[in-house]
Amino acid sequence: MNWRGAVTIYKAEMARTGRTLMQSVLAPVISTSLYFVVFGAAIGSRMESIDGVGYGAFIVPGLVMMMILMQSVSNAAIGIYFPKFNGTVYELLSAPISALEIVIGFVGAAATKSLILGALVMVTAAFFVPMEIQHPLAMIAFLVMTSVTFSLFGFIIGIWADNFEQLNIVPMLIVTPLTFLGGSFYSISVLPPFWQTVTLFNPVVYLISGFRWSFYGVSDVDIGISLAAIAGFFALCVVIVWRMFKTGYRLKT
Amino acid sequence: MTHETPSGAAEPAVLTIKGVSKTYAGGFTALKSVDLDIKKGEIFALLGPNGAGKTTLIGIVCGLVKATTGKVAVFGHDIDGDYRLTRSRIGLVPQEMSIDMFTKVADAVAYARGLFGKPSDPAWVEKVLRDLSLWDKRNEQLRTLSGGMKRRVMIAKALSHDPDILFLDEPTAGVDVELRQGMWQVVEKLRQRGKTIILTTHYIQEAEEMADRVGVIRQGEIVLVEETATLMAKLGRKQLTLQLAERLDAVPEALAVEGLTLSESGDALHFDYDTRADRTGITTLLANLNAAGVSVRDLETRQSSLEEIFVDLVGGAS
Structure with a gap:
């Protein structure tokens, strides 16, 4: 196992974040703060509580999840896409480093960044709304699993993308809508029955529901199903990444 | 690491290419059953016009391109089965300028070394940078360097893990005369340390001056492999x-x-x-x-x- 190689990639990716601190850390924190100001304080003060949780507090898990999903996907995607774009991917391919080690480096770094941002958003949220975390261990487990899984998903997009448009299209056109429609800002129980059923096909619903359960002990779907959903998506991403490296898809000619 | 005397017919090959062919997804056949042995400590020039298959051949040995058929062995080890072993002994300087513009010179070299699983060794990195006249620029971002310096950084990266075989794909394309001379001095020093160097070039004069042996490749086929001097004597009118x-x-x-x-x-x-x-x-x-x-x-x-x-x-x- 070439651990040094994996750690080298990990450190280089973290250093890249350091170089773009404004864009990678400050911007997401500011945009999340705006959500709290608008939805939490301004609109939230006129909303009824949901399942006994004040609206401002209700949206915290959803916002953290939204941040984690979008940042994981875009960080991991750009992480592997950039070497492809500037040609330095030759270094990775010609080094004595396995696919697993490359993935640990890139996905590990992207997930770490997401976790840091997730923590920052929660700290920011605490300034705006009263929060409680009923199941802290479950919350951390959900955070880590989601960060890793969606970083893996972003990594797949980074390998697949042939240009910057493709790089952005999945986060913009798939991840963002799924997150908004996944119950970040509402409980799916408020939807008409038909749309409730449709919503159950959105994997993000399970993530947000499970994550919210770890905070307030209330959820839209069973916590076991949430865990199974995230585990299933993780397994699917692992298989796809494994196939990509095995066949050299868009990495080797 | 052994330091045997440079080149010699009895020396075992450090690189063996057998029946290697490559047909790209689009149907273009870049290599047609190439056989080639590279001896330890020699400078081998692969000579051929654009599109002859030089870069594809190097790409296959280094792990960037998947061969359609054939086998490649480095120091007797298969490049697929024992890729960790074979790649750790190879350094590659690709033809295209491929660098992360926002990285500092020393960091770029340290990164390359790390990828190869080697522990950090500032003394070695310093030596490599000094040999390539880059030491003064070690804290500069790559984007601030001249084209020639960037190319030398790519060489420094390739040497960061002290490989036994170095591939230089068109190393002097777009490089001025002075820099070219400097680069050849580096190559000569490497040869003296027992390293094997395989280069492709359009500057035929360089192959003539630098290489111990020349391989001519045309339309994916090795047309001829000969000691440079013998070739001159044999074919030269x-x-x-x-x-x-x-x-x-x-x-x-x-x-x-x-x-x-x-x-x-x-x-x-x-x-x-x-x-x-x-x-x-x-x-x-x-x-x-x-x-x-x-x-x-x-x-x-x-x-x-x-x-x-x-x-x-x-x-x-x-």
């Missing part, structure tokens, strides 16, 4: 130039023979001959000159350059 004491208007009939021409100014005769021939015809020519009463003031012979040989070969004339 020579030209004998006779400076005449008195001008001639035409070649006298008594001298007329294939390959003999009069210079435009009429004061010299050129005679092209084949060094491989049993009889070059020089003795007869000189005797005939004497008999015809043509006095010769001076004479010289010139061997055709590798470039001329190359044009002959890739043109299919030879």
Whole structure:
């Protein structure tokens, strides 16, 4: 196992974040703060509580999840896409480093960044709304699993993308809508029955529901199903990444 | 690491390429069953026109391109089965300028070393950077460097893990004369340390000056592999130039023979001959000159350059 190689990639990716601190850390924190100001304080003060949780507090898990999903996907995607774009991917391919080690480096770094941002958003949220975390261990487990899984998903997009448009299209056109429609800002129980059923096909619903359960002990779907959903998506991403490296898809000619 | 004497026929090959072919997804066949052995400690020049398959061949050995058929072994180890072992002994400097512009020079080299699983070694990195005259620039971002320096950074990255085999794909393309000289000094130093160097170049003169052996590749096939000197002697045609004491208007009939021409100014005769021939015809020519009463003031012979040989070969004339 070439651990040094994996750690080298990990450190280089973290250093890249350091170089773009404004864009990678400050911007997401500011945009999340705006959500709290608008939805939490301004609109939230006129909303009824949901399942006994004040609206401002209700949206915290959803916002953290939204941040984690979008940042994981875009960080991991750009992480592997950039070497492809500037040609330095030759270094990775010609080094004595396995696919697993490359993935640990890139996905590990992207997930770490997401976790840091997730923590920052929660700290920011605490300034705006009263929060409680009923199941802290479950919350951390959900955070880590989601960060890793969606970083893996972003990594797949980074390998697949042939240009910057493709790089952005999945986060913009798939991840963002799924997150908004996944119950970040509402409980799916408020939807008409038909749309409730449709919503159950959105994997993000399970993530947000499970994550919210770890905070307030209330959820839209069973916590076991949430865990199974995230585990299933993780397994699917692992298989796809494994196939990509095995066949050299868009990495080797 | 062993430091045996450079090149020699009895030395085992450090790189063995057997029956390697490559057909790209689009259907283009870049390599057709290539066989090649590279000896330890030699400088091998792969010579060929654009699109001949040079970069594809290097890409296969280094893990960037998947061969369609064939086997490649580095120090006796298969490049797929034992990729960790084989890649750890290879350094690659690709043809395209491929660098992360926002990284600092020293960080870029340290990163390359780390990827190869080697522990951090600032002394080694310093040595590599000093050898390539980059030490003063170690804290500069790559985007601030000149084109030649960026190229040297790519060499430094390739040397960061102290490989035994170094691939240089068109290393001097777009590099000025001074820098080119500097680069060859680095290559020479590496050779002295027992490293094996495989380079591709369009500067045929470089292959002639630097390489121990030359392989000519054309349309995905290795047309010829030969010691540079042997190749020159074997394939090189020579030209004998006779400076005449008195001008001639035409070649006298008594001298007329294939390959003999009069210079435009009429004061010299050129005679092209084949060094491989049993009889070059020089003795007869000189005797005939004497008999015809043509006095010769001076004479010289010139061997055709590798470039001329190359044009002959890739043109299919030879």
